[in-house]
Amino acid sequence: MRIGIVCPYAWDVPGGVQFHIRDLAEHLIRQGHEVSVLAPADDDTPLPPYVVSAGRAVPVPYNGSVARLNFGFLSAARTRRWLHDGTFDVVHIHEPTSPSLGLLTCWAAQGPIVATFHTSNPRSRAMIAAYPILQAALEKISARIAVSEYARRTLVEHLGGDAVVIPNGVDVDFFARAEPRPEWQGGTIGFIGRIDEPRKGLPVLMKALPKILAERPDTRLLVAGRGDEEEAVASLPKEMRGRVEFLGMVSDEDKARLLASVDVYVAPNTGGESFGIILVEAMSAGAPVLASDLDAFAQVLDQGTAGELFANEDADALAGAALRLLADPERRTELSERGSKHVRRFDWSTVGADILSVYETVTQGAAAVATDERTGLRARFGLAGAERRAARD
């Protein structure tokens, strides 16, 4: 099958959506499909052979933070050319509501379009204003995928219609194979995520840490992720700061080894999560997981059976649950075993097959993807009729 995938965010900036698209594309290529990914990227960025650059992404303040997005005349032209040259059987757009390549592709294409909704943003004022325009583009999507039941609910509430739920994929075996590192073992708590992003919840964990250290002074907290380290420990008493180790940005291998080493992996995120891929990765590596009780996290952890949950933003609850887990090796083994079994459903072999089922369902009884000539002015008055007929033959 010839598959075109559209990435809305800059390829060279690490992010959940980008990683998902990279893994999906590589999985599909291994299965013998022809895949092309259209992504924003600087012209001098080294790209894998299956990625086509749609031009430089422009930093724009959007939705509360600065996002690097692609829009405008040039990107639209490149999108159109990519669609035209690709002659795809199906186009898979990611995050179609962000004003970037996904929306441009929706605008320019006709035929089977699949779209995955990753985040579940509350309806913004800009989106209400843009609703009529957005609706006309979103109407072209033949199949919607939501990454979790929670994401599906918000999607239904905001845009109407329905979606199938297919979770994000993880290479479970890659994490399951990871060897623990001795220096990261022995009474360790793990945290992976942006340090300076409060929604990732490190401040909550820092608030809980004195309580944990009071009872178990040997505990160490290992933090992997970008951000200002000094600012992160500023709230801690001076003598406790030594118990926090910052590993900075870690490679995928080290991330897997870190997860395989820690006694408890803590995900104190306070919101804005629609899936929780890191929890799946932690469970794959066999780490007992303790996470805040966000809707999305509760779903990934099977309502608390595959990992423990604590009341969101409640540092005392976090400290209590962490202490209970650290003191109970049996419970940790039990969680680890249950987690390893539970994550099988998030493995790429399952997720990839489900996504392919969606592709096959929408391509059945439909023509291949083509550029949408109807948006052309001439076509609207029948002037381009001959051209269109020729293109169809």
Added chain:
Amino acid sequence: MTVTLIWIAVALFAIGLYLSWTAGRLDRLHARIDAARAALDAQLLRRASVAQELATSGVLDPAASIVLCEAAHAARQAEEEHREVAESELSQALRAVFSEPGQVAVVREAPGGEDATEELAQAVRRVPMARRFHNDAVRAARALRRHRTVRWFRLAGHAPFPLAFEMDDEPPVALADRANA
């Protein structure tokens, strides 16, 4: 005077453009419904065929065979207005027959059973998928057709008002135990 005339012409042109654009949208939505309906029909037919194949293959016990064969046959032969009911009954029959993982294991062990089970599992997972996509298209078309402009200018022409396909498509747990919904 001429200025007014020019403005009127511009306004008429803009209205015409908008109407033509809306008609294009509606046309596209109708095409999407047709494609989604074709895909749904194909999945339903596939499911009924595999079910019938299993029912007549002799791997199931006679009672289960008769129940499944009956339901699959009815689903395939159903007239358009009874289709939703017949397909729902096939879902119920499948759930009744494959209610236990043991039954699935028995079928898997039979010669050729591995392929048949895989095919049936795929079919019962894809029917709800195809139905969701179809009903999503129907909802979008209905939303647009309720719009004033579309009603006043009769942009939908003679196309019938699209109807959702409502049925019970809950797959048997033993066949679809992967997290798929």
